[in-house]
Each structure stands twice: as C-alpha cells, then as structure tokens.
Amino acid sequence: MAFDLSQSMQLIAALTPDIIMMVGGMVLMLVSAWGTESVERQRRVGTAAIGVCIVSAVFVVYFMAVHATAGSGVIAVDNFRWIVDLVLLAATAGTIALGLDYNTREGILPAESHVLVIFATSGMMILAAARDLTIVFLGIELMSIAVYILTGMNRRSEKSAEGAIKYFLLGAFSTGFLLYGIALVYGATGTTSLTLIGERVAAHQIMSAPMLLTGIGLMLIGFGFKVALAPFHMWAPDVYEGAPTPITAYMAAAVKAAAFAAFLRVFLEAFAGEIPSWHVAVWWLAAITMVVGNLIALASKDIKRLLAYSSIAHAGYILVVLASGQALGSSAFLFYIVAYTLATFGAFGVVVALGQSGEPYLNVDDYAGLWTVRPWLSVSMAVCMLSLLGFPIFGGAGFFAKWYVIQSALYAPEPQTRLAVLLVLTSVISAGYYMYVVLVMFMKPRREVNTVSDPRSVGAATRWVIGLSTVILLFLGVYPNALVSLTQGKGSYLRAPTPQVSQVVPR
C-alpha cells in the first residue's frame, strides 16, 4: 500500500491510527463530562480508553502488515513510526490500567484523567510520524500541554501541584528554544520539510551557515529538555516525584520515547549533513547525562526519584545512538525503547501495587523483606531492575538493549569507543542502586512498622501490567529475534538524506 500524501484524503488515511486516538479522546471527554464524578465512571471511561488504544493499535499493525509506504510529505509512513506507535500505545494502555487502580485508591475521581492520556498519546504519535518541523512542534505541544495537566491531576497533593507548575513553566521556557530553533532553521533553509532540509544541507549550499547552526543548537536544547538530558534534567526528579505514579511511568517511558523518536528523525534525516557540527555537543551531552544521572541516582532513596534519575541515565544511553550519527542506529533505538518501556512499567507497576493512600512509604528501605510477603511482586521488581541494569537472561531484553546500543556506537562509520566504554562503566555504577533495591527486597528482614510489605490485594489491572511487562521482558531476553527482525527489517531505519551524505565522516 502506497500513500500519495499530496492528496488530503490519502494523508488522512495514513493518519488513521492517530485520528482514532483524537476522535476517541473527544468522544470520551464528552462522556466523562456527561454525569457526576464517581469511581465507577472513572473505571468505565478508563476501560473504554484502553479499548481506543487497542483499536488504534490494530490499524497500526494492519499498516505494518501491508508494508504501507508513502512518497515525500509532511508525515512519514515507515516501520520506525509504527514500532514507536506500538510502544506508545502499549505504554498508554499500561498507564491507564495502572491509573484505574491508582486513581480509585487516591480518590482521583475525574474520568478526564484517562482521556488526557489519550490526548497526550495522539500528540506523541504525531511526533513519531512528523517529517516536517511544524508537525514536530504541533506534536510536542499537543503532548506537553496534556502532560502538564496530568502531572497536577492529584489536586489534593501539594507535591503534585508544585510539580505541574514547575513542569509547565520550564516546559514553556524550553519550548521557546525549540520554536526559535525551528524558525532559524527555516530561515536558513527556506523550508520546514525534513526531507528538503536534509537535501539542502547535504548539497553543501548552506553548510555551516551560522543561522543554521544556531537553529540546530537551539533545537538540540529544546529536545534535550523534553527527554531530560543533563544539564536540562533538573525538572525531572521533582516532576516525577510529584506526579501520580502511573503518570510518572508514562512520562519516564512514553514521553521520552516519543520525544526521542522525533529528536532522532530530525537530526538524522534533516541535519545528517551537519553531523560534524553537532556531534561534539551531542557527544558531551550523552557523556554528562550518563554520569550525572547514574551518580545522583546512587544517592536517591525515594523509589520514584531513583527511577527518575535512572530514566535520565537511560536518556544518556539512548543519546549514544544519536552520537554514533548513523541512520542505522535507529534499530538499536527501537529495541531500546521497547525494553526500557517494559521495565519502566513493570517497576512503576510494583510501586503502584505496593502504594497506600497518600503514598507514605516510597523509601527504598520500606521494601525490606518484601520477598517474604509478596514473592511475585519482588521477583517482577527484581527482573525490571536487572533489565534496567542490562543484565543477561534475568534482566531479559535489557541486556540486548544495551548490547545493540553499544554495537551501534562501535560499528558507526567513526566508532564511538569512548562513549561505549563510558556507557559500560556508568552501567556498573548503576548496579549500586538497582541491586540495592533487589538487596532490600530479598535480603533484609521485614520491618514490623512503617512498611509497605503488608499483604494486601492488588488490583487486577495492575497485576496484568506487571505480569505482562515481566513476561515479555523475560521472553525477549531468551528470544530477542522476534523483535530484532522487526527493528532491523525494511523501513525500520530512518532515511539518510542522500547517499553522498553518509560519506561525510563525523568526528
């Protein structure tokens, strides 16, 4: 199936999964506004929202199955987009599923909380598809505004409100960088189409023009904020800590994956010809992010904060793919976000499962002796921690995720050996805090008071999220081929602008 994106009907057809999300979101918004707030209504709307995700995912899979392609246009129709879409939709369903139980417990009654997740996801899917800077910006804003609200969804929590306003202010601030960057790039190249920018940059017509370089730099900062690269990461721990736990998982996994998808597409499709200019900056951002994220996580004892810093470190690992500067790295990225999203949802799922109203016990030490009372939850948590650590077999797909990133760094046209070594070394540091969680759960005696480890029933939806994440993680650890053949298949790679560009040797 080939779409001609210059015709509006075909363009709409190529956007079917995204449009399903938007329309579904609007309908559900009306439904939730129709009656009074109640737990049942919240659960019904949430279940319906998961249904919307599934319908959208069916279309995504259909497009993948028929190998849909398209000519040039404002959006991309390729496997890269579809795989990112599937990760996003899975993360969305997971967020809503966790939210069903979490919102009930925390007394977050507005059903709109689930609908906002759908809206945010539609923005992310646009981001994954965007092949035009204006569409990129549209997607970013659609996503961000919904997530600002979601962060503050728990109106009774001061932390939640504080996190939301911080996120909003800083987000608006960083959007300025992004938008200004887009404007400068447009000014330098005369177009917002990624394909055309790529061709013009590659044709050396405007190579290294100050206006273009400044534009690229400002966009790097804008994206850097969205994916929480150091030194643009400081909002993340506060916001992650304050947000309702399912939304924290959503931000750590989905927001990051979507922003990275656009980040990679813009930089590898449009700015590939300028790699020598931005490579140094990306290299250092990756190195600093890996070091800072892992070192601060080491000092964190709050489980949500710990996972927040760990997610910063993972942004650094993913950035190594970009630093290797080749379009082929996109397959390593795809594998990484699948593994990372699964592990993140598994871990946050356990945090939700063990939480109590008001979330009083979030210190890692509160999990002492968890193994003795909640063996399955402990095992799942351990698998997720080991996966984030990149441990083979027990860590499931996490090992391969890091393996492929290292591989993409080492086999780049200009091997990034030092970054790869730094990645491995900082992973060693990360053992200090990931394994500490495992240690506490399995090897410390249970506390008698102030502990989360009392057995209490865990909601069915939460159980499904944790169970599925863990099982898929472990399966991919033994048999990663299922995913690898997809991420390395045709159409999974980003499109390098023109053949001669790939010969430009990055530093």
Added chain:
Amino acid sequence: MALSSSHPLAGTIAAWMWLLPVLPLLGFFINGALSILGSSHVGPSDPDMGHDDHDASPAASDQASHSHGGDSHAQAVPRFRALTAIIGPGVLILSFLLAASIFLAMRGVDMSAPFIQRYWSWMPVGDLRIDMAFQLDQLSMVMVLIITGVGALIHIFSVGYMSDDPGFARFFAYLNLFVFFMLMLVLGANYPILFVGWEGVGLCSYLLIGFWFTDNANASAGLKAFIVNRIGDVGVLIAMFMIFANLGTLDFTGVAAGAAGLPFGGALVTTICLFLFLGCTGKSAQLPLYVWLPDAMAGPTPVSALIHAATMVTAGVYLIVRSSFLFAMSPIASITVAVVGAVTALFAATIAMKQWDIKKVLAYSTISQLGYMFVGVGVGAYTAGIFHLATHAFFKALLFLGAGSVIHVMHAAYHHSGSHDDAQDMRNMGGMRKAMPITWIVMWIATLAISGIPPFAGFFSKDSILGSVYEHAGDSVLTNATWLGMSGHTVLLAVYVIGLAGAFLTAIYMTRLMLYTFHGPSRATADEQRHMHEAPWLMTGPLVVLGALSLAGGWLNLPSIMSFLGPVGGLDHWLEPVVGAATRTVTNGVALEASHSTEAALIGAAIVIAVLGIAVAVLALKPASLVPKAQSPAEHGFEKVLANKYYVDEAYDDAIVRPVYGLSKNVFWRGLDAGIIDNLFVNGSAALARGLGWIGARIQTGSTGVYAWAIVVGAIVVLSAFSFR
C-alpha cells in the same frame, strides 16, 4: 567447524547434553515454586548456621536466651521439606549420571573436533548470528563432571546442614539455579553464552551470600561481591567486542581459527587477553579484585564449598584455558597472568596465617590456590591449571564442608549452653577430634593434599604447575619476552620462587588450622563438650567420598617420572585436542620434557618444603596455650597488619567507595543540583536571581528559577560547543 551430523558423537547419548543444565533448571523451578507455596512463615533466620542435630528435645527454653535471639527457626519445620530434599540433590545426581554416560561415550570415540549442537539463533549481530549452542569437548566434559559430581555431593551435604532452615526450599532453588548457570558457562559454544553463565553465577552467588538476611553485613557482602564482579565483567564485555570487531565471530571454534591469523604478541591480542584477565581477577578473586571473596563467607557453608571454592571462582581459570588460543599468542599477557597469580598466591597465604575465623582461613587459602592455577595457565601449562582446578575442587570442598560440620557442632553446643560466643573462631574450639573422628581424619587428608604431601592429590597438581614454571622459564616463547623491562626468564624464575614460598606458608597455615581446631585441649565448657558429637551420615558421607577423591585425585595425571604408580599423563592426553595446539605454541612446538634428574630435584624440593612447613607449624604452635577468643590479647605489629588483611578493604573504602558516594551525594546532588547553582545564581548574584524571582516567589522552593538558569547555562555551553568544530 564440525557439523553435528557428521560428528562421531552424533546420535549417541551426547546429543542429550542439553539436559545437563535443564535438569538443575527444572529443580530451580520446582523448588522455587515450593518455596513460594511454603512461605507462609518466613522470618529472618540464623545468620551462621542451621541446627539440625539437637535430637527430639524442643529447644524452647533456650530460644529467648539464644545468641541470635528472637528468631523462631527451630520450631518452624519448612513445608515440603521432604520433597525439596529429594528434588534438590536429585536433579544434580541425575545430571551427574548423564554426564558420566556422556563421558563414557566420549571415551569410545576418537574426537578431535568439539561436538556442537545448535538450538536456536539467539542474538543477531549485523549479518552474523550468534546461536544458542552448546559445545562438548574434553575440557567442558572435565568441568561438567566436576560441577555435577562435586555439586551433587555438596547438595546432599546441604540436606543435612540446612535441614531446619525455614528457607530450605529457597536455598535449594538458588543452588540449583547456580548449577544451571555454571553448566551454561562451561557448555556454551561461544563467548556470549559463556558470559550469560558468567553473569548468572554471579547473581546466584549474590543471592546465596545474602541468604541469611538477619544482619546488614551479609547483605552488603553480597552487594560488594556483585559490584566488584561487575568491574571484572566490564573487561570481559570489552574483550568480547574487540574479538568480534576484529575476527567477526564469537564462536570458540571461529575465534580459534581466526586467532591464528593475528600477529603473534601484537598489541591487539595482548589487549584482548588483558581485558579477559581483568574479568578473571574479578570472578576468581585475584589481586586487586579479590576483596569480595572473604566477605562472601557470610553465606551458608555449603555455598562457600560449592561456589566459592569448587566451581564459580574457578571460572576465570576455565575462561583462560578456553581462550588458550589467544593467550598463547601473547607472551606479555601470559606472564601478567602468571605474575598476578603468584603474587596473589603468596599475598593471600600470608593473610591466612593470622586469621582466627576458620572459614576466613579457608577463604584466603582459596584465593591463594586460585593464584596457583593462574600461575599454571599463565605459563602455558593449561593442563596443569585444570588439573589443579580439579584436585582443588575435591580437597577444598572437603575442607569447607568439614569446617561446616565443625561449626555446626559448635553451634549446637552453644545452643544448649546459651553461649553467645563466636562458633567460627578457632580460639573457641580445640580438641574436636574426640567428638568428630571422621571429620578429623578426612580433614587431615585434605590438609595433606593442599600442603603438597605425596601421594595426596594436591601434591601432583601443584608439582605439575611449579614444574612447568621452571621448565617454561628455561625454554619457551615466554623466556625471551620482556615484561616491564625484565626478561621472561627472570620473571618466571621469580614466579617459581614465590610459588615455593607460598607452598611453604600453605603447609603452615593449614596445619595451624588443624592443630587449633582438632588438637590440644577443648576450650569449650564441659557442658558444651557433652553436646558435641559427629554430624549425621548425610553430612559425613559426602566428606568421606571427597576424602577418597582428595587421596586418589593425583592419579588423574601422574608425572612421567612416577610411571611405577600407574598410567602417566591421563589428563594431558585427554585435554590434548583442546589445549595441545596452544601449549605447543608456548613451547615453540616441542614437547618440553625436563630430564628426570631435574624433575626429581624439583619434586624433592616441593616435598621438603611441604614437610618443613608442617614441621614448623607443629613445633612452633602450641594449641594448649591458646585461650578462647574473649580472653585473647590484641595483636601487635605485623601480626596486626596480617589479622587486618593488610587494611586493603579500608583502603578501597577510602579510595573508591567513599569518594564515589561522596561525589554522588555532595557534589552532584547537594552540590550541583542544590548547592552551587543556588549559591552561584541565587545568592551570589542577587540581581540575576531577581530577574527570575517572580517564578521562584510563586512556588515555595524557588528552585524553578534555579532550574531555568541551569537550562540557560547549559544552552550557552551547548551553543558554544558548535563553534569548537
């Protein structure tokens, strides 16, 4: 590469080799399930010991006063105990029987190429695929027999040792899982599968060290072991990537073929080997990464015997022998291995001289003996290294299990008397031979074996290593290499002398252990002595079998000078297809054969040194004058340095651990995220802060303004980076 269909082993029982690791894995699943099902009551349990032999009298009265007070393990009879007691050791015994049948099948065929079975394509790397494949050859067969054989014995011992522990099923689940990964490690047909096993055994070791989670020391010992090992693992990972980048394959057969094409002694092959060896220093507890092994003694004693003596810690030796085709190409890396091994052997032996904890003595002894194995494989005597690995597995497992029996008895006695003393401290023991004659005899066999007294197993293997060092110092590719400016000849002679000195100390500290534990008067109270009696047969049975192996293990590979004892060089012939080529590379293609007079002299020297060591210990040490730990005076001078293990732990703590945590906490967290930026941009430059003050004023902490400033600073730095192109 041999196609499995045309291989002489195809269609024989060897085709079932996948069952070798799957059996323990099955045991893991069943015991794990039983553990979860049976975990209705799980509390913290005894940190040192399970108690099983205070007959029928329920020890309710001494529960409250017991040293580990408050725990209720003695009353809690674990559910499904009988089932676990059958399945746990059962899967190992089945695995061993299968291994033995495969061994018999292998003896019947002429096998020059390894038997490789591919199961599924595991990890696609570019255009090459890495298969989930097992490789059976003479080397992996030896390892499998040791792991399943000694493993089965230790599992049986554990049934008795752990019988009253509430975590009975969990213990066997971990133990089975460990064996699974260990078998993956030795059966894997390529480096990534070896690495999976390598990491897996590390994780199981971590879980088992922290098995008794009553106090934080155990848990942090586990964490220490894990992190120190990760440092070594980085080396293996980097070596793997370098091998793949340069040879395009990670299969052992492919790398062996490709390695021959690399420049001999080149920087590439040396770097690869040194990175591999970094991994070995972590896993096999060599300088400078040995620090985790003594702490690992916090785990149950059977774990120490299985993981920290017989199998896992020898994985580094296995890795080098498995990669002998690489190490033989690099004289510099080989000499490095030998030197690190020798220095570790002596260093650990000196520490063992002054330890009082019976398990700590054995831990440092293990580090020391592993050093000897590395000396062997370092000088290119790969068979000698594996030979010592095998005999060491016998006698060291025996020593650990014997020590476990002693601790077990001490504990039971303290349990009755309500004493709070340290059941592992030799100063509290003495005269145990009366209570435990069987343990006493088999422990002496092991002691004579490790000291190098003929005809016990350790004599032959240690002599084989030291003899090879001497021969290779005379004429091999190592002789003419330069290592840190010294000639290989000089370095290897130094290694030989250090090795002899280590052997002397070994004889002393092992005799010391025996004298203080079993001889002299008992330092326990009369009441306690009444409760000391031999452990049950479930525990002494494996000891006797291991004792027989420690006695007869030398016959695996008799030196040619002792042909009157039986067929010589059994292991040499057996391993020839695997390490023969590499050994010949090191020896310039000729089979080194020292003259019989030289060999006799070397053997004579080794025996004299061992006898001298034992004699010195017997004459100098007076068990009768020893007083219990509580009344012992503090050590002084060099003794104190030894008792404190040269303060290496403290040095590492000050030099590495504290700075990293300090960096994390003070610089990055308090400093960067809160301190510097606060001071620099808020307090330090009030005017700038006012500019964004309106944000800060609105959200209590004021840190949003700081964050925004951080973004601005970051932005300036990023943008300026663009001008550095």
